[in-house]
Amino acid sequence: MRQKEKVTIYDISKKLNISAATVSRALNDSDRVSLKTKELVLKTAKELNYQQNALALALKSGRTFNVGVVVPYINHTFFASVIRGIEEELEPKGYHVIICQTHENVESEAKQIKTLLNTHIDGIFISVSKTTESVKHIEEVRDEGVPLIFFDRKKDISGVSSVTINDFEGAYEATTHLIQQGYTNIAHIGGDHKLEIYKHRYDGYIAALKAHNLPVNDDLLLQVNSTVEAGIEAVKFLLKNNISFDAIFSASDYVALGGMRELRANGFKIPEDVGVVGFSNEPFTKYLERPLTTVGQTPVLMGQIAAQVFLEQITDVKKNFRVEKKVVLSPELYTRDTSIKKGS
Amino acid sequence: MRQKEKVTIYDISKKLNISAATVSRALNDSDRVSLKTKELVLKTAKELNYQQNALALALKSGRTFNVGVVVPYINHTFFASVIRGIEEELEPKGYHVIICQTHENVESEAKQIKTLLNTHIDGIFISVSKTTESVKHIEEVRDEGVPLIFFDRKKDISGVSSVTINDFEGAYEATTHLIQQGYTNIAHIGGDHKLEIYKHRYDGYIAALKAHNLPVNDDLLLQVNSTVEAGIEAVKFLLKNNISFDAIFSASDYVALGGMRELRANGFKIPEDVGVVGFSNEPFTKYLERPLTTVGQTPVLMGQIAAQVFLEQITDVKKNFRVEKKVVLSPELYTRDTSIKKGS
């Protein structure tokens, strides 16, 4: 039951009475080794069940074939799906994914990045936390020459690539859809504008209103956290203050869900009295008794593309130049029950 | 923008005109070094922004402070939450978590484990795939002396610890709850018995019926995959064959959801005509317009405990003995709307 002996290239070299260097060359398919010894080495390597020691290789080469992914929470479907996309793309290439969560906390984020750098990861994928304002800890990654890719929640740092979705477009489409369904008094319950994504969703909402000659009413603009409870509170607030509205475009599915609860509790019918559109296409949205219209972000695809950008980047680094690549994915509107005005 | 020079203990030793060995000792707080030089070393280490090279340490010590987690899918809430629990417990101790998903595929599982072992992880946490029958690849982990911990979906392998929930108890309680609500003709839509968890849930259901002197009707026993679609099909099957039932205990929330859809589509009222209980307490269950009664598995706690078992195990290994620890957590029944018979 004790540790099995690890077989090294020396074991092979001894058995074959050749040098370890030759074994190494044979294993790496160098052309400076005879076909005969190459075959011999490969054969005995298999016999002895030789496994290359990744650690020694990493120490020597500086590459670990590990990448780090830093997200606010790993058990949020969106982030878990992005990670899955990254993993699917990178695993066939021999990479491992190390995940870190920040709990929306900058200090934690900085610490995670530091230890990741110390572990000599080959690259970092990050979706910044809500509280991240200073980006010193992120710039350090770039300055150390470690490939860095933002996804979804990015910061503007020169020389860093990113993969995001077009939040403006998503919001614009969602709002336009509500307008086309006949809703004219649309509230927007968004998130903190410190995060670009929420700012862009807000902008898209405003642009859609203006494009359709609808007035912008400040009373209909709220910024809340992305939780069911916040959604309940937001609608309570609107109702309490007698602010009239016939639709809600929410920047979060959770908020939309909470909002719908509160609306129903107050006798409003959805979508007859109030239309509702969320954002993210969280899995639960389509399972609701009255499925929620929402904007999908193709998170798995986002992860896959982020991984591809990373792979391009490491070959670029070898060529000694750095490109800043900004990929913007198109969101997709899932039109479901909560926004279809009957008879329209 | 190029790679920053990494500072090593040699840089410190040169600057201080002492040997690298002394620096190493000072950094490791050895008592075989004078307080004066210790302070000096620590000071210059900070000045030079010295970072220990984890790779070299790993090569030397054999410990990487990385652990692997192998799950069927990382973007399933249950598994993501377990991972989060593991991560929360291990991160403060300096460990990193490497995640791998098998997509319910044994071959993939074997491959993932193999590469994990090759990366010299310090331990492996695993929830086996649905298709895992032979456990050779898992026994190899144990045989290599790498700490191994099963969680949720385990296999019986001697010398391996596990953290699971008491599925029998969860199913027993769920079924008993339905009986107490007045349902007497309870169908059980379960999963493949190759996975212990589904077998145990089945056993718990049967035991509850017998304990309350209710007959076991084979027509009411189905085994399906854990998807919404499978739930729809299952109920369709029951209805088509005129098999009467007044409640469903499902081993999966997804199946329960699909089942409810189909029931409503056929004019059945829930919970008046048919009571429904699911399993897992997936996040969406409580957001449904009519929240679903379900059995919660405390996944975060499961992860935390698995991590604790791991930590115990590595200290045990040092002491040169191995304990097999089986932790069984108690599930929790979340009684919600779908199983409360009106007026009872």
Next chain:
DNA sequence: TTGTATGCGTTATCAC
């Protein structure tokens, strides 16, 4: 208390 030498497993740079 400190320094020297060696090894962890590999690969790259020399020689031959």
Next chain:
DNA sequence: GTGATAACGCATACAA
């Protein structure tokens, strides 16, 4: 084509 040797950065047995 092949072999000897150094180096990656660290920790430790042994000397001093």
